[in-house]
Amino acid sequence: MILRLLPLLLGLSTPVFFTPVLAQAAAPAALDRLYDKVHCETAGQSFTGADLRQRLIGQSGLTMTVELLIAIESRSLGQLAATSKDAALSGLLTSTETVLSTPMVAEARFLLTSQAQPDARASAIAFLNGDTDGISLACTAASTLPPPPTPAVFVPQKEPAAKQRGLILADSKNDFIKPARERGFATLGFEEDKAADTRLLNASLALAIEPMLFAKPSETTELRWTPFVQYNRRAARSGREEFNDLTLGNSIIFRNPTQPGRAIGFGSLAFQTDDAAKAAVWVGDALIDFPRVRPCTRRDALGWAMRCNLSIVVDYADVQDPGDSQKLAELDAYLRGGMNLGLSAEQAFGFGVITITSSYNGRYDITSRKASGGIFSVGAGLRPSAGSNISLETRYTRGTTINTLLDVDKITLRLGYRL
Known part of the structure; x- marks a missing residue:
């Protein structure tokens, strides 16, 4: 910036x-x-x-x-x-x-x-x-006088910029299209799941190479691609309601880099399994983000910096092996449509930055309706500063998870980090 x-x-x-x-x-x-x-x-x-x-x-x-x-x-x-x-x-x-x-x-x-x-x-x-x-x-004509001398400009000496690591660490692959300060945090947390009546450890992360230029269809548009790994894990001593989701894939980002207010396209093709390689599901999705039709875009209200997002999503899955998932065992394939909605606010105080976030991600199964799901969450977090890469957050989540189709009703305390 x-x-x-x-x-x-x-x-x-x-x-x-x-x-x-x-x-x-x-x-x-x-x-x-x-x-x-x-x-x-x-x-x-x-x-x-x-x-x-x-x-x-x-x-x-x-x-x-x-x-x-x-x-x-x-x-x-x-x-x-x-x-x-x-x-x-x-x-x-x-x-x-x-x-x-x-x-x-x-x-x-x-x-x-x-x-x-x-x-x-x-x-x-x-x-x-x-x-x-x-x-x-x-x-309309050349100047008759020579140009004035360039005035001397004093530039304050700054700390040397940190070297780019070339990696993105965030909550999910959908964060790759967002600016660094708006990405979700990769998290490790403790949760109490009321739906399963159990306490679990939870880990969620997406790791990718910084998006690389793939092609420039025109002077004002570009395609970037990045391979990624996404991992979600819930573990409990009893083993009940435990799951893990390991996704390996490639994503394509389509955007106009000179016009930040224009729509952004995102697509991915991936292989979804688990860390024991029991499941085998091919998944693909396409997402379009509409910054200009958001109800608010970086506006202030009573001192709180507000941000919104609105995305339309279509995804498809071919279930070759459901693994331990009883929900996926009922499906051969599905085609879904839906949306991602989000609203967040943050304000700086003397002790740090308080953030309040809410989101809803919903998918409707167009083919069999067996894979429909929707999940709502609201949370509050604390960060040392507005641009900090560390966060401590508590969050309430309820609904049916998008990928694993499990019913959840949980409260989570989690520590987050992002790159």
């Missing part, structure tokens, strides 16, 4: 330079100051709408707070500027309206091309959110 924000803090690498513009600038005359130090090497040289957006943000006099960084990253800066009482943010929105609503010839050396929008404020909000398609700034 820091690398993505460097252009905002230090300026882009293209030979374009600006002097600060007052955030309160609203009159068209302010455009002269906006373009004051833009250096055109040749006639026809153009700058994209993204360039123009970054320069407007960089010259607005904003103080880079956590709220502002999250708004820029999650493409909600326009909404924040429209509702904020901060003078710099309000001035940024006003300046953006002024720039986008100017005539085609904005200034003697430049030609501004933008989409015609009847609502200038809505257009400015969308532009600050990152919808910059169709907007560009072109030079």
